[in-house]
Amino acid sequence: MNIPTKYNTQEIEGKWYDYWMKHNFFHSEVDDREPYTIVIPPPNVTGVLHMGHMLNNTIQDVLIRRARLLGKNACWVPGTDHASIATEAKVVAKLKAQGIEKNDLTREEFLKHAWEWKHEYGGIILEQLKKLGASCDWDRTAFTMDDSLSESVIKVFVDLYNKGYIYRGYRMVNWDPEAKTTLSDEEVIYEERQGNLYYIQYSVVGSDEKITIATTRPETVIGDTAICINPTDERYAHLRGKKAIVPICNREIPIIEDTYVDVEFGTGCLKVTPAHDENDKNLGDKHNLAVIDIFNEDATLNSFGLHYEGKDRFVVRKEIAKELEEKGYLVKIEQHTNKVGTSERTKAVIEPRLSDQWFLKMEELAKPAIKAVLSEENKEVKLFPKKFENTYRHWMENIRDWNISRQLWWGQQIPAYYFGDGKEDFVVAENREDAVRLAQEKTGNKDLTAADLRQDSDALDTWFSSWLWPMSVFDGIRNPENEEINYYYPTNDLVTGPDILFFWVARMIIAGYEYKDKRPFENVYLTGLVRDKQRRKMSKSLGNSPDALKLIETYGADGVRVGLLLSSAAGNDLLFDESLCQQGKGLGNKVWSAFYLTSLWEVSTELPQPESSKVAIEWYKAKFQKTLAEIEDHYSKYRLSDVIMSIYKLIYDDFCGWFLEVVKPNYQQPIDATTYREVIKTFEDNLKILHPFMPFITEEIWQLIAKRSPEEALIIAKYPEGEETNETLIAAFDFATDVVSGVRTIRKENNISFKETIDLSVINKENTSTDFDTIIKKLCNIENLSYTDNQIEGSKSFRVKSNEYFVPISADNINVEEELKKISEELKYTEGFLKSVQKKLSNERFVNNAPEKVVAIEKKKEADALAKIETLKNSLASLQ
RNA sequence: GGGCGAGUAGCUCAGUUGGUUCAGAGCACUUGGUUUACACCCAAGGGGUCGGGGGUUCGAAUCCCUCCUCGCCCA
Structure with a gap:
C-alpha cells in the first residue's frame, strides 16, 4: 500500500461525497426498519451559509449519520423557505436598481421576477451544505412555495377559518413602513x-x-x-x-x-x-x-x-x-x-397602525402544545437544554393572536374572496370555483360569477407555511393517511436556534397536534448563537463572521465540523475562534498519521504474538467499551461536544499514546499477523464512532484499509456494539501507566535518553498483577525488571500507592540530600492527608450518620495512606 | 418594569440525588525532547479560598438566605 504522508482534504472530500451520492446512501424510502427522521430548519431560499447554519447542520448530520450506522432508516429532509419579507425586499431592491418600481408591476409580473430570482440564487445554500458533508436526502428537497406545500397551506387556512380560529379584524398591528x-x-x-x-x-x-x-x-x-x-x-x-x-x-x-x-x-x-x-x-x-x-x-x-x-x-x-x-x-x-x-x-x-388584518386565535390551539412540552408525567416533546421550558411556558401561557396577513405578494395569497364592500362580504375557499359557489350561497345570488370576486391581495406570513413543514414535506396535510407521513412522522429530532423557538418550534408543535394529533418531533436540540471571541454576535455588518466556505477550504469540512462541536454544549453560545478548527484538523491529522503508521508495517505470519501486544489488545478493547458507554450516555443527553471530546481523548491518549506505542514493532521489524489483525479491527471501530463527526477522512481510511464494495462502505457500516466493561483490567492498566510516568520523570530529571536501556526494581507491596510488566518494559525501554524486598542503593526511587520503584543510576547523579528532601515532603503530605482522614473517622457522628459505603471509602483511604507512609519511612531509613 | 438563567484554572466549560468519578477536562502557559507515524507531535509540570458574606449539616461547588456582577426572553 502506498499511502501519502499527508491527507489532502479538498480532493478526498469531493470524491467521497460524489461516491455517497452515486450510491444513493442519503436516500430513504419507506421500509421495515425503524425510521429516524429529521427535517431541516429551512434556510431562506436566497440565503448564504453562515456560521449558525454550519453549526446546526453539522449537529443534524452527526445525528443522522449515527442513526444510519445504528441501522435505522435515516431520512434527513432538506429544503428552503420562501422568506416572504426578506426575499420580496431583495427583489424590490433589485428591480429598483434596474429602474423598475414594484408599484408599476402587476402581481403576476412581480411574481415572475421573484421566481426568476429564486431560480437564479435559490438553493445556493443547499449546495454549500454539501461541502460541509451534509447527508440530506436531496431527492426530497422541498421549498415552502412548492405547489404541494402551498396547497397544504391554503387547505389549512380554509380549515382553520371554518373551525372559527381565523378571523378578520380591524386592529392595531405592527407596521413596517419600509416594507409596507x-x-x-x-x-x-x-x-x-x-x-x-x-x-x-x-x-x-x-x-x-x-x-x-x-x-x-x-x-x-x-x-x-x-x-x-x-x-x-x-x-x-x-x-x-x-x-x-x-x-x-x-x-x-x-x-x-x-x-x-x-x-x-x-x-x-x-x-x-x-x-x-x-x-x-x-x-x-x-x-x-x-x-x-x-x-x-x-x-x-x-x-x-x-x-x-x-x-x-x-x-x-x-x-x-x-x-x-x-x-x-x-x-x-x-x-x-x-x-x-x-x-x-x-x-x-x-x-402601530390600525388596519384590517387576518388573525389566528391561539389560546385554544396552544393547549395541547403546552401540555406536550410542560407536562411532568408525560412529556411528549423534550427541549434540550431543559432551561428553555421556562421560556416556552412564559410565551405559551401569554400567547396572543397571531397576525398572519402580510401586505406582500411573495407568498401564499390569502384565499379570501370579496364580493362586496361590506365587512362580511367575503368567503374563504380553497379555489375560485368553491368561492363562487359559497358566495352564491351566502348572497343568495345565483348569477354571481368568478368575475365578481376579488381575492384578498395580501399574502400569508412565511411562518404560516413553515409551521406545517414536518407534515407538508411528507404531503401529510393533503393526504393525511399516506404511507410516508405514517412512516416518517412524528420525526425524531429537531435542531435549531433558540431565536426561533416561538416563530417556528412552538407553532410546529401546535400545528402537529391540530393536524396529526401527534407531536411533530420528540426532541428539540436548541443550539447556541455563534459569537466571536469578544462575545459579539456574528453578523454581516460587524464583518466578524468568517467565510464558511473558506474555512472548509482551509481546515477541511471534517476539521470545521469538529471545531464547531468541540466547544458547543447544547444551548450554550459558541465562542467561535478559528483555532478550534485547527484543533479539529489536528484530530484528522492524528488519525491519518496513525493509519499511515499501520500502512508501513510488514506483516509476518511466522512471528509469535508478543505478550505485551496481547495484553494491550485486551486492555484497549476494554477501554474502548468504557468510552463507548460514555459516548452513549452523552448522546442520550444530546451532549455532542462531550461525545467528540471522549472520542478525541480515546484516539489521542489511549489509541495513539498507549496502544499503538505498545504494539508498534521496532523500526523496520515486521509485526505478527494476530496483532496486526486486531489493530486493524480496533482501528475500524474507532473509525465507526468517529464517522458521524469526520465523515470524509474516516471513509477514506476505511476504503484504504481494505477493498470494499459499496455495500461495505463506512457510511452504512454497523456501529460497534456495547459490551460489559472490564473495569479491573482498566484500573490495573492505569496503575501501570503511573509506573511508566514515574520512570519517564526519572529519565527526565537525570537526563537519561530514551535510547539508553535501564533497569527497574519493584517492592510490590500492593501485590499488583504482573500482566503489564512486558508493557512497562517496552514503553520504558527497560532491560531487566525485577522484584525485590529491599531498598536498592545507588538508585532513584518513586512510589505508586505503597509500591516502591527503583531505577539504578550512576553515582554522580545521586544527591542523597535531594532524595531525602523529596521523600520527606511526600511523607509530610501523606501524613497530613492521613490526619484529616483519621479526624473524620474518629468523629462519632460521621461514623454513625454517613452511609456505610462512604465510611468504607474513608477506611480504605486510611489503609492506603498508612501503607504509603510505611514505604516512605523505609526509604528514608535506608538513605540515612 | 416582569420573568428566566449564569458566575468553578488565563480562556471555554463539566461537575446528576450533599460524601473518591470533588476540586476536573480541553485549549493556553512553563520546561524538556528532531525516539524511525504525527513538531498539526511527545513527555513532564505550574495554576482555582468553586463571585462576596451568612446559615443548615458529622460533611457544602452542590441545599437555604442575602448582596454583587453579567446574559437572555417578554412588555
Missing part, C-alpha cells in the same frame, strides 16, 4: 434609543389655564383626540369634564379620566392618539374617542397632517417641535431613553 407590511409581534425587535420627552401646553377651553403633557412623539399631536388624567390625581381634579385645544390644528378634544395614566410619569397628564398607539387605542375604545390616522403607509403624513403632509414622521417631529416652540406651546425638552420597536428584517422603526 404588517409584522407579527415576534418580528418586532425592541431597541433602546436615546430620544426626547417634549412638554407641550394645551389650552383649556373656557379659561386661561394651560395643561401640560409630556410626549415622546410630538408629531402625533395632530391626531390627538383626548387628554387623559388620573381620577385620583388631585392636581387636575378641577379639569374634570372640561375640554382642551390641540395646538396647531386648534381642535377641541375632551379631557377624560382613567386610572391607566401613570401619575409619576412626565406631568401625569397624557395625550391620547388612538390611531398611533396601542394603549391609546384601548383608551379610545373604552371612552369612545374618535380615531384620526395621520400617516400614509410609508409613515409620511397624510392630508390630516395639515401643512406637514407628505413629510416623514421623523422630519415632522423636528419641525413640529420648532413650530410649537415658536408659537409658545413648548415648555421644555428632556432627554429620555425609550424602547423603540424595529423590524427584524428591514430595521425600520415600527409604527
